[in-house]
Amino acid sequence: MGFEEKTMKSERIYEGKIVNLRIDTVELPGKKYSKREIVEHPGAVGIVPITEDGKIILVRQFRKAVEKPLLEIPAGKIEINEEPKETALRELFEETGFYSNKMEYIIEFYTSPGFSNEKVYLFLATELEKREAEPNDDELIEIEMYDIKDLVEMVNRGEINDSKTIIGILLAEKYIK
């Protein structure tokens, strides 16, 4: 598709710790114009950690944006100068205390391309090794372990409500079987 939205004007509204907000005025065919509200995000990783005996390690944490705790795969924001794989190794360890000797990239996707450029790089972590955890002061996280078949049922029953976690579970099912 040759069509593109040319930026005629770009207004920066906010520059934050995790997101920035800008409003672009774009040109559409026929010399029409529209506004696009865009949330800039540095990108993130999600990790599906699988133990020797085939359990998936998930984390439960309070999410202020939705005002409740959610069960998710370990995940985190990519820091400056970090490769996604380094982020994945760091976040897995920070959140669970596990180091992975085999961190494999699976796929990448935009979480909400209608208004944000946030991209999540998804990894499968195996050959896990428990080390002393160094929890992040700013996050209170509980670890839970599940069989993959129970997680797939939880997805089908609507009990997993985070997009990257649903994707991670549905794709991991194929690796574990």
Added chain:
Amino acid sequence: MGFEEKTMKSERIYEGKIVNLRIDTVELPGKKYSKREIVEHPGAVGIVPITEDGKIILVRQFRKAVEKPLLEIPAGKIEINEEPKETALRELFEETGFYSNKMEYIIEFYTSPGFSNEKVYLFLATELEKREAEPNDDELIEIEMYDIKDLVEMVNRGEINDSKTIIGILLAEKYIK
């Protein structure tokens, strides 16, 4: 988990057409404080439309936030006073020209709960009926039809990069088989 993040202060930064931005100051255990950047979104629907002969209807459109066209399931923002199912029927028709006589809710999920409350309600649309489309002036959309097994392979090869679309494809696979 009993833990919650109590809001000590809430600052509204921006109120837009699709998103709002606010910064909450939250209290953590031990009388510590942190900031949470939160993108408010009214919620959206995604629809997996399946034709009589088992094809999935997808749409390709330019996404300004990521500066490229993406292949996605039909989707759209929930308008004021609209039930998700009404949104699903409306958006499917607006984007593809198909009316569904059987619009079934599957699951719902947050696209990016680390910074946004956007929730997507996912539907499966069958018993489709082609009507005269009324394209939205503000969107330029191309329709494409695929076999579900080709789409699953495209997901595995990393060729589908939108979270709701990946979830829709992986869940639809179970319905079609």
